Amino acid sequence: MTASTTPPAQLSSDELAAVWRGQAKWWHGGCFAIIVTAGVVALLQPPGPRGHVPTLLLLLGIGIAYAAFGYRAVQREEIRYAVLYQVFAWACLLTIIVIDPGFEAWLLFFCLFPQVWATFEVRPALVATGLALVGLFVAVVLPADDPAAQVPGALISVVISFVLSAALGLFIHKIIGEAEQRATVIDQLRSTRAQLAAVERAQGVQDERGRLSREIHDTLAQGFTSVIALSRAATSALDREDIVTARERLAMIESTAVDNLAEARVIVAELTPGHLQSRTLVEALARLADTMTRETGIQVSSSVTGEPAPLGGNAEVVVLRGAQEALSNVRRHSGAKAAALTLTYEPERVALEVTDDGSGFDATTARGFGLDGLRSRAAELGGAVTIDRGETHGTRLVMELPR
Numbered sequence: 001m002t003a004s005t006t007p008p009a010q011l012s013s014d015e016l017a018a019v020w021r022g023q024a025k026w027w028h029g030g031c032f033a034i035i036v037t038a039g040v041v042a043l044l045q046p047p048g049p050r051g052h053v054p055t056l057l058l059l060l061g062i063g064i065a066y067a068a069f070g071y072r073a074v075q076r077e078e079i080r081y082a083v084l085y086q087v088f089a090w091a092c093l094l095t096i097i098v099i100d101p102g103f104e105a106w107l108l109f110f111c112l113f114p115q116v117w118a119t120f121e122v123r124p125a126l127v128a129t130g131l132a133l134v135g136l137f138v139a140v141v142l143p144a145d146d147p148a149a150q151v152p153g154a155l156i157s158v159v160i161s162f163v164l165s166a167a168l169g170l171f172i173h174k175i176i177g178e179a180e181q182r183a184t185v186i187d188q189l190r191s192t193r194a195q196l197a198a199v200e201r202a203q204g205v206q207d208e209r210g211r212l213s214r215e216i217h218d219t220l221a222q223g224f225t226s227v228i229a230l231s232r233a234a235t236s237a238l239d240r241e242d243i244v245t246a247r248e249r250l251a252m253i254e255s256t257a258v259d260n261l262a263e264a265r266v267i268v269a270e271l272t273p274g275h276l277q278s279r280t281l282v283e284a285l286a287r288l289a290d291t292m293t294r295e296t297g298i299q300v301s302s303s304v305t306g307e308p309a310p311l312g313g314n315a316e317v318v319v320l321r322g323a324q325e326a327l328s329n330v331r332r333h334s335g336a337k338a339a340a341l342t343l344t345y346e347p348e349r350v351a352l353e354v355t356d357d358g359s360g361f362d363a364t365t366a367r368g369f370g371l372d373g374l375r376s377r378a379a380e381l382g383g384a385v386t387i388d389r390g391e392t393h394g395t396r397l398v399m400e401l402p403r
Contacts, residue, residue: 015183027074027118028066034111035063041104055100058092062108065089073119082119086112090132097139109161117169125173129165133158213373222328223260226295227253229331252295281316282308285323285341292327292339298356299338300327306345315401318377319343319352322385322399325374326354334358334395352399360389374399 042055065088073082089112097105116132117125137158144150234249279287282304289300311319323341330339336358344351375385383401390396 024074027115028071031066031070031111031115032063034107035059035066038104038107041107042100045102045104050099055096055103058096061092062089065092070115070119074115076119079120086116086119086128086132089115090135094135094139097136098143101143113165113169116165117172122170122173125169126166129162129169133162136161220260220264222324223256223263225328225332226256227260230256230295256295280308281311281319282343284316284320285343288320288323288327289341292331296331298330298336300341301338302341302343304343304345308343308345311350311401311403315350315381315403318381318383318401319350319399321377322352322374322397323354325371326397329371330354330356330358330395334360336394346403348403350401350403354397355390355394357390357394360393360395 039056039059042059043052065085069081069085070089072078073085093105093108093112096103112132113129116128120128137154140154141147141150230249230253234246234253237243237246237249282302286302289302292298292300310316327339327341330336334356336356339354339356342353342355344353371385371387378385378399378401381401383399385397385399387395387397
């Protein structure tokens with residue numbers, strides 16, 4: 001079976017660039033349409049002093065310049081294409097205005113002025129617009145019979161044209177800039193979300209590994225420890241030819257193995273621990289105490305204070321695991337003859353207390369995978385675990401969980 005892979009999401013900036021490339025064809029078509037319209041209008045008007053041919057050739061030159069350089073300039077390939085096209089196109093238009101004053105030059109303004117803002121950044125576009133209008137001013141004023149009389153009108157027209165062109169161009173650049181900025185922000189958010197998802201997956205794997213480690217330690221490992229101890233006891237009984245005791249130990253081994261198998265299946269299925277299936281927490285603790293007594297000879301008692309009430313599956317699991325870990329430590333380290341489980345129900349909390357009459361230990365050095373896992377379980381539910389010496393001797397473990 002081959003693993004399926006999800007293709008990487010396209011960047012928003014790339015999507016924006018693709019949209020611009022899709023819109024560019026309308027710029028190309030519009031430019032050629034305006035040039036053709038201007039040629040048709042020139043043919044319909046009375047010819048200038050030099051006839052229609054020079055005007056039509058210059059319009060053709062603008063079209064060729066766009067096909068050679070302007071097309072690439074609109075695509076924002078290189079700035080040199082924009083410079084070459086704008087210089088050549090405006091030179092052709094100004095020449096037409098000089099040699100054919102009757103030509104409707106304003107038609108080409110709808111093409112050339114927007115292209116200035118489409119092919120340059122803001123500052124170069126402002127400079128290019130200003131130079132183009134200065135060229136128009138000179139082309140209109142100098143050939144006139146009375147240049148001084150043309151200056152006021154031409155100057156007003158140039159100023160108004162510059163203000164309108166600059167305002168429209170700046171507005172368009174602002175919209176494009178905001179779109180690019182939003183695309184960048186979206187890309188950053190997507191990247192951050194992908195990183196967070198990766199971290200969450202890694203943390204989830206780590207948490208699951210920790211959960212399985214705690215479950216195995218609190219159930220299977222302790223069960224196997226019991227099997228080993230019981231098998232050694234059975235071997236000793238056989239050596240003494242005490243068949244009755246050997247049979248009892250073998251029965252306990254079988255019972256422990258059955259319980260361990262059930263716990264293994266529960267861990268795989270992520271269900272309630274075997275000791276809690278079809279039992280209340282109080283009953284599960286009593287069964288645990290009885291099993292401990294039968295297997296080890298340590299007299300373990302179980303008692304309840306307060307009114308028992310359901311705690312919810314997860315909290316009851318944590319309490320049961322706490323009792324299992326505490327009794328496992330009593331069996332392996334304390335040398336105790338007796339131990340006690342006390343479960344206390346209060347309005348705001350539930351507390352499990354495990355005491356023994358063993359040798360005790362230094363609580364400040366109480367470390368180990370089992371105890372660390374127990375503290376971690378309690379902390380996940382807002383609780384805590386404390387370990388100290390008993391009132392006279394032995395060890396006292398208290399787990400408190402909020403209700």
